[in-house]
Amino acid sequence: xxxxxxxxxxxxxxxxxxVCVFTFLLFDVAFPPKARAVQELGRHANEKQIQNLxxxxxxxxxxxxxGEAKGFERLTxxxxxxxxxxxxxxxxxxxxxxxxxIGRKIREGMVPSLTLTVPIFVLGLVVGICLSLxxxxxxxxxxxxxxxxxxxxxxxxxxxxxxxxxQLLLAQYMRSFPIYGYAGGAHAARFLILxxxxxxxxxxxxxVRFYRTILLEEITRDYVRxxxxxxxxxxxxxxxxxxxxAMIPVLTRTVxxxxxxxxxxxxxxxxxxxxxxxxxxxxxxxxxxxQVMAAMVYLGALLFALGNLLTDISYTLVxxxxxxx
Amino acid sequence: xxxxxxxxxxxxxxEAWHRLRxxxxxxxxxxxxxxxxxxxxxxxxxxxxxLGSGDSATHRWGTLVDWIFLKVVGATDKAESYSPPLRGRxxxxxxxxxxxxxxxxxxxxxxxxxxxxxxxxxxxxLGLLFxxxxxxxxxxxxxxxVYIYSTLACIPGILLLIxxxxxxxxxxxxxxxxxxxxxxxxxxxxMRGETLKLRESDYVxxxxxxxxxxxxIIFRHILPNLFHIVIITFTLGFSGIILSEAVLSYIGIGVxxxxxxxxxxxxxxxxxLSRDPSVWWHLTAAAGALFVLVLAFNVFGDALRDAxxxxxxxx
Numbered sequence: 345x346x347x348x349x350x351x352x353x354x355x356x357x358x359x360x361x362x363v364c365v366f367t368f369l370l371f372d373v374a375f376p377p378k379a380r381a382v383q384e385l386g387r388h389a390n391e392k393q394i395q396n397l398x399x400x401x402x403x404x405x406x407x408x409x410x411g412e413a414k415g416f417e418r419l420t421x422x423x424x425x426x427x428x429x430x431x432x433x434x435x436x437x438x439x440x441x442x443x444x445x446i447g448r449k450i451r452e453g454m455v456p457s458l459t460l461t462v463p464i465f466v467l468g469l470v471v472g473i474c475l476s477l478x479x480x481x482x483x484x485x486x487x488x489x490x491x492x493x494x495x496x497x498x499x500x501x502x503x504x505x506x507x508x509x510x511q512l513l514l515a516q517y518m519r520s521f522p523i524y525g526y527a528g529g530a531h532a533a534r535f536l537i538l539x540x541x542x543x544x545x546x547x548x549x550x551x552v553r554f555y556r557t558i559l560l561e562e563i564t565r566d567y568v569r570x571x572x573x574x575x576x577x578x579x580x581x582x583x584x585x586x587x588x589x590a591m592i593p594v595l596t597r598t599v600x601x602x603x604x605x606x607x608x609x610x611x612x613x614x615x616x617x618x619x620x621x622x623x624x625x626x627x628x629x630x631x632x633x634x635q636v637m638a639a640m641v642y643l644g645a646l647l648f649a650l651g652n653l654l655t656d657i658s659y660t661l662v663x664x665x666x667x668x669x
Numbered sequence: 670x671x672x673x674x675x676x677x678x679x680x681x682x683x684e685a686w687h688r689l690r691x692x693x694x695x696x697x698x699x700x701x702x703x704x705x706x707x708x709x710x711x712x713x714x715x716x717x718x719x720l721g722s723g724d725s726a727t728h729r730w731g732t733l734v735d736w737i738f739l740k741v742v743g744a745t746d747k748a749e750s751y752s753p754p755l756r757g758r759x760x761x762x763x764x765x766x767x768x769x770x771x772x773x774x775x776x777x778x779x780x781x782x783x784x785x786x787x788x789x790x791x792x793x794x795l796g797l798l799f800x801x802x803x804x805x806x807x808x809x810x811x812x813x814x815v816y817i818y819s820t821l822a823c824i825p826g827i828l829l830l831i832x833x834x835x836x837x838x839x840x841x842x843x844x845x846x847x848x849x850x851x852x853x854x855x856x857x858x859x860m861r862g863e864t865l866k867l868r869e870s871d872y873v874x875x876x877x878x879x880x881x882x883x884x885x886i887i888f889r890h891i892l893p894n895l896f897h898i899v900i901i902t903f904t905l906g907f908s909g910i911i912l913s914e915a916v917l918s919y920i921g922i923g924v925x926x927x928x929x930x931x932x933x934x935x936x937x938x939x940x941x942l943s944r945d946p947s948v949w950w951h952l953t954a955a956a957g958a959l960f961v962l963v964l965a966f967n968v969f970g971d972a973l974r975d976a977x978x979x980x981x982x983x984x
Contacts, residue, residue: 359820359823362817502931502935503916504919505952604825610920629922641828641832645825
C-alpha cells in the first residue's frame with residue numbers, strides 16, 4: 345500500500361513540472377516580452393518606457409542562457425529558471441496593475457471561494473444522489489423518462505442563462521436576495537444563498553443523469569438478483585446494496601472535484617461580486633496579467649494532480665477488488 | 670422445413686441507421702440539426718444586394734441569409750432601438766442599434782457552425798494521429814504521447830482556454846485553435862485505448878501474418894474501426910464547444926465583438942434585462958437558439974452512441 349502511494353506521488357511530479365514548462369512556453373516564449381510590455385503599458389507607451397519595463401521585469405534575459413551574468417549564474421539567472429522557481433516555490437510575484445502580492449491575494453481569495461464552492465459541492469452531491477435514487481426506484485416508468493428529459497434539458501442551458509435568470513427572478517423581482525456584493529463572517533450567507541442555489545440547480549441535470557446511469561448499471565448485477573431471490577425488499581436493495589456499490593464511480597467524480605473547490609467559480613464570482621479566486625482570474629484576463637494567469641494555471645494543475653492522486657488512493661481504500669499496480 | 674430466421678447482413682453503419690430510425694426523438698433532433706445546418710450553409714452563399722433605389726442605389730455583397738432578411742424585414746427600415754417583438758416586421762424585436770434580433774440569432778448559427786466544424790477539423794486529426802501512433806507503436810512513443818496529454822489534461826479546461834486565448838488574442842479562428850488544443854486530449858485517450866485493443870485482435874493478427882505492413886494495418890484495419898467513436902465524440906462534444914464559446918465571450922476573450930454569436934448576444938443582453946421596461950427578447954432569442962441546438966445535439970449524440978457502440982462510456 346505504502347509503496348503504491350509513494351509511486352503515485354512520484355508519478356505526479358513530472359506532470360506538475362510539465363505544466364510549469366508549458367506555462368513558460370505559453371506565456372514567455374509564445375508571448376514576446378515586447379508585446380507583453382505594450383499590453384501592460386498601453387498602446388501609447390514610448391520606446392524607453394517599454395525597454396524600462398522589460399528590464400525591470402527581467403524579460404531581457406536570455407531564455408536559457410544569460411550571457412551578461414557571471415559564472416554559474418549564466419545558467420541559473422535565465423527566464424526559464426526564474427519562471428520555474430517562481431511557480432515551484434509559490435513566489436508568484438506581484439500583479440501588474442495594483443502591484444499586490446499574488447501569493448497573498450490567492451490566500452485571501454481562497455476563503456470566499458471556499459464559502460461559495462463547498463456548500464455547492466455538498467448540497468449538489470446530496471440532492472443529486474437522493475434524486476437519482478428516486479429516479480432509479482421508478483425506473484422504466486414515465487416518471488423516469490420525464491426525469492431524463494428534464495436532465496438533458498437542464499444540461500443544454502448555458503450557465504450564463506442560469507445566472508442571469510436567477511439574478512433577475514430571485515433578486516430583482518422577488519427582492520429576496522442581494523444582487524451583488526460580499527461581506528465577511530456570518531453576513532456572507534446573505535450574499536451566497538443565491539449563487540449557491542443557482543449553481544446547485546445548474547449542476548443537477550448532469551449529476552442526476554450520471555448517477556442514474558451508474559445506479560441502473562448496478563441494478564442489473566447478479567448480487568441484486570440474489571438479494572431479490574432472498575426476499576429482500578426493493579427499497580432495501582436499492583438504498584443499501586446498490587448504493588454502496590455505486591459509490592465507487594461516484595467517488596471518482598466527487599473526489600476529483602474537491603481540489604477545484606479552491607479555485608472558486610469564474611462566472612458566479614464575477615456576476616455576484618464575490619472576491620474569490622475565480623473573480624481574480626477574470627480580472628487578470630481583463631488586465632492581461634500573465635503572471636496571475638500562469639499562477640492560476642499552475643495551481644489548477646497542481647490541484648488536479650492532487651485530486652487524481654486522492655481518487656486513486658481512495659479507490660483502493662473503498663474497493664478491495666481494485667488491485668494495486 | 671426448419672423455419673430459421675435469417676437476418677440480412679448489414680454493415681455497422683446500416684445497422685446503426687436502422688436502429689436510429691426507430692428512435693423518434695432522435696430523428697426529430699436530427700431534423701433540427703439539419704435545419705440549423707441548412708441555415709448555416711445558406712449563410713455561406715454570397716449574394717449581391719442592392720441597397721436603396723434609383724441613382725442612389727449601392728451594391729454590396731452579403732450572404733443568402735442577409736438577402737432574405739433584406740427582402741423580408743427591409744434594410745432601409747431603420748428601426749428604433751429596443752423595439753419589442755411582434756411590432757412591425759421585427760418578429761423578435763430589435764437591439765440597441767435597431768438591428769433585428771431574429772437576424773442576429775440566425776447569423777449566430779454560422780458562427781456556431783464554424784466553431785464546431787473548425788475545432789473538429791483541428792482536434793480530430795490530432796487525436797486520431799497521436800492516439801493511433803501511441804496505441805500501435807507503444808514503447809517510448811506511447812510514453813511520450815501519454816505524458817504530453819496527461820500534462821495538458823492536468824490543466825483545468827477553462828483555465829487552459831483562458832491562457833491560450835489571452836496569448837493568441839480574441840477571434841473566431843483563435844478560439845477554434847484553443848478549443849482544438851483542449852479537446853484533442855479526450856479523443857486521443859479513447860483512440861489509444863481502442864488501438865491497443867484492436868492491435869491484438871484476430872483480424873489484425875491475421876493481416877500481420879499475411880505480411881501486411883504497419884501502414885496497411887493502420888489504414889485498412891484499425892482506422893475504419895475507430896471512426897464510429899470519432900463521430901460519437903464529435904456529436905457529444907459539439908454542445909460543449911458552443912456552451913464554452915458563450916462563457917468565453919462573456920469573460921471577454923471569445924470571438925470579437927463584431928462577430929455575431931450567441932455568446933456575444935447574451936453578454937450584450939445581460940444589462941438590458943434590468944431596463945424599464947425590461948428588454949428580454951435579445952437574451953431569449955440568443956439563449957433559445959443556443960438551447961435548441963445544444964439540446965438536439967445532446968439527445969442525438971446519446972442516441973447515436975447507443976446505436977453505434979452501446980458499451981462506450983462517455984461523460
